Amino acid sequence: MSGKRSGPYICGIDAAMDVVGGKWKALILWELEAHGVRRFGELRRGLPGVSEKMLIQQLRELEEDGIVSREIYREVPPKVEYRLTELGSALNHALGPLGAWGRERIDRIGAARVHPLPA
Structure with a gap:
């Protein structure tokens, strides 16, 4: 990982939030x-509200941190595909309990979107 974010960190949560913040x-x-x-x-269609600039920035940071891989196919027009790395899948699995906590909060405070995005 050659990401620009490299600590020092106070704890594991600090290090994890640096990657997914x-x-x-x-x-x-x-x-x-x-x-x-x-x-x-x-990806852009699946994430309503994200700007092209922000999505590019976030994908680059995730790639730098080894969470996402990008494959470029030499076609006209160029085709670029993104996928989770093994490290990215592990991170997503670790975020599962946080997503469950968030869904409970949504239900508790009645803050569901009209067209909810699963967490």
Whole structure:
């Protein structure tokens, strides 16, 4: 991993949040876990509200941290696919209990979206 974020960290939660911090990274992880392989446009459509610039930035950071892999196919137009690495799948699995906690909170406070995104 050659990511720009490299500690020092206070604890494991601090190190983990450095990788998944922000609104979109956990949703990118969920989208890739749910669908396996996604092209950029598919990811963007699956994450309503994310800007192209933000999605590019978040994908680059996840790739730098070894969470997402990017494969470029030499076609016209170029085809780029994203998928979770083994490390990314492990991270997504670790976030499962947090997602369950969040779903309980949504139910408790009645804050579901009209078209909810699973957490």
